Amino acid sequence: MHIPDGFIDGTTSAFGGGVAVGTVAGCLRRTRDLLDDRQVPLVGLTSAFVFAAQMLNFPVAAGTSGHLLGGVLAAVLVGPWAGALAVSVVLVVQALLFADGGLSALGLNVVNMALVGALGGYAVFAAIRALLPKTKASVVAAAGVAAALAPTMAAIVFTAEYALGGNGAASVATVAKAMIGVHLLIGVGEGAITAMTISAVMATRPDLVHGAAHIATRAPSRDDTAGVPA
Amino acid sequence: MNNAHGTGLYMDHTGRLHRLAAHSKLVGTLGFVAAVVATPREQWWSFVADGVIVAMVAVLAGLPLGLLARRLTIELPFIAFALLMPFVGNGPTVRLAGVNLSQAGLWSAWSIVAKGTLGVAATVVLASTTAVPQLITGFERLRVPRALTAIGAFMIRYLDVVTGELQRMRVARESRGDRARWLWQAKAVGAGAGALFVRSYERGERVFLAMESRGYTGTLPSVRRGDEPRHWAACLAPAALASACAIAAWRFR
Numbered sequence: 001m002h003i004p005d006g007f008i009d010g011t012t013s014a015f016g017g018g019v020a021v022g023t024v025a026g027c028l029r030r031t032r033d034l035l036d037d038r039q040v041p042l043v044g045l046t047s048a049f050v051f052a053a054q055m056l057n058f059p060v061a062a063g064t065s066g067h068l069l070g071g072v073l074a075a076v077l078v079g080p081w082a083g084a085l086a087v088s089v090v091l092v093v094q095a096l097l098f099a100d101g102g103l104s105a106l107g108l109n110v111v112n113m114a115l116v117g118a119l120g121g122y123a124v125f126a127a128i129r130a131l132l133p134k135t136k137a138s139v140v141a142a143a144g145v146a147a148a149l150a151p152t153m154a155a156i157v158f159t160a161e162y163a164l165g166g167n168g169a170a171s172v173a174t175v176a177k178a179m180i181g182v183h184l185l186i187g188v189g190e191g192a193i194t195a196m197t198i199s200a201v202m203a204t205r206p207d208l209v210h211g212a213a214h215i216a217t218r219a220p221s222r223d224d225t226a227g228v229p230a
Numbered sequence: 231m232n233n234a235h236g237t238g239l240y241m242d243h244t245g246r247l248h249r250l251a252a253h254s255k256l257v258g259t260l261g262f263v264a265a266v267v268a269t270p271r272e273q274w275w276s277f278v279a280d281g282v283i284v285a286m287v288a289v290l291a292g293l294p295l296g297l298l299a300r301r302l303t304i305e306l307p308f309i310a311f312a313l314l315m316p317f318v319g320n321g322p323t324v325r326l327a328g329v330n331l332s333q334a335g336l337w338s339a340w341s342i343v344a345k346g347t348l349g350v351a352a353t354v355v356l357a358s359t360t361a362v363p364q365l366i367t368g369f370e371r372l373r374v375p376r377a378l379t380a381i382g383a384f385m386i387r388y389l390d391v392v393t394g395e396l397q398r399m400r401v402a403r404e405s406r407g408d409r410a411r412w413l414w415q416a417k418a419v420g421a422g423a424g425a426l427f428v429r430s431y432e433r434g435e436r437v438f439l440a441m442e443s444r445g446y447t448g449t450l451p452s453v454r455r456g457d458e459p460r461h462w463a464a465c466l467a468p469a470a471l472a473s474a475c476a477i478a479a480w481r482f483r
Contacts, residue, residue, distance in 0.1 A: 047381060
């Protein structure tokens with residue numbers, strides 16, 4: 001769910017907007033060095049993939065379901081900067097084309113989902129990966145754990161934004177408890193799906209997983225993708 | 231999605247608003263939303279005035295108000311959240327129909343619903359009257375980096391291709407009797423998402439090679455049209471009116 005207009009006050013939203021512009025500018029500079037002019041189609045299709053992945057529902061508990069957020073997934077697959085850029089573009093398109101998430105809160109949504117969700121999540125992934133042996137299983141496990149934690153990290157930052165300029169009557173403690181509780185649950189599904197998705201990509205095109213670039217991988221022939229389940 | 235080009239909420243007909251320059255419309259919408267968010271919540275009349283402004287713009291644009299109302303439903307989850315506020319809020323309470331409701335909670339519920347609805351309504355009017363290519367050009371004219379607008383254009387162009395692929399994979403999986411209802415069935419969803427990523431990425435590679443072979447050098451050509459002060463005046467009018475309301479609301483607080 002994205003923050004709508006009027007939920008967080010104008011000053012905090014404007015501050016979030018400033019941080020978001022800085023984040024996106026930083027990501028653009030980093031990806032320009034890394035991907036060259038290839039970045040446009042590849043990041044664009046990663047954005048389309050994240051948008052589609054957010055339509056994937058997974059069960060949280062009996063009867064209820066959450067949907068994938070995809071920040072850590074995108075960051076581990078295409079790298080933190082391109083991943084955060086892809087998530088930011090998804091948020092702008094959702095706000096402008098589908099009225100999902102307020103225009104004035106767009107900056108805050110980018111902070112929560114691209115800066116904290118994708119970049120912050122990737123930092124957690126990199127830290128865990130550094131502690132584990134250099135194997136494929138470590139990459140999958142680190143991605144899963146980071147993706148499980150990322151929604152809660154975003155929820156904590158949201159709570160901070162609410163404490164700064166929240167337009168609600170509920171106390172910060174109540175909001176914190178509710179948001180963190182729900183996002184811990186969402187994290188279970190997010191972590192499981194992210195780990196399984198990374199594991200599936202590693203099985204067919206390990207060269208496409210940026211987070212596994214430190215492990216020597218062969219570039220498989222085109223035929224290898226024929227085994228991908230339809 | 232309502233057609234093959236992933237155009238979101240866009241309604242293809244030629245109303246008055248459709249012809250206005252997209253970058254002016256973007257600035258106007260942002261200004262309107264900012265004014266609404268900055269309005270103190272106790273001055274209810276100001277939000278009524280803002281609502282009338284959005285409705286008038288929608289009528290001028292030739293948008294059916296019923297359609298506008300249907301598109302507002304995207305906001306429903308947040309309205310549910312707002313309705314909880316009077317029950318979890320702190321401070322003095324009022325008794326309504328035998329239930330104790332927090333006064334601060336009632337105010338915040340009202341403010342979330344009012345500001346959120348006006349924000350969605352303004353965005354829906356913009357999205358319904360501006361085609362995606364125009365929106366992208368609008369961003370370019372507002373000096374948004376070319377790389378960013380090009381990424382956005384690509385994403386939108388391939389949105390339906392990728393989501394269509396996802397739908398086909400889901401139908402294939404479910405028709406074989408596998409519906410992901412429990413956590414241990416998540417593996418199928420993960421494998422599907424993995425395959426979707428590989429397919430999307432390889433499509434990106436093919437598209438890139440095709441573009442490069444046609445002489446792509448990193449930026450896409452853009453269509454530039456002349457600036458029209460008339461467009462700016464029309465697009466900024468709702469924002470100016472809403473700002474006047476906001477200022478008045480602060481004055482008479």
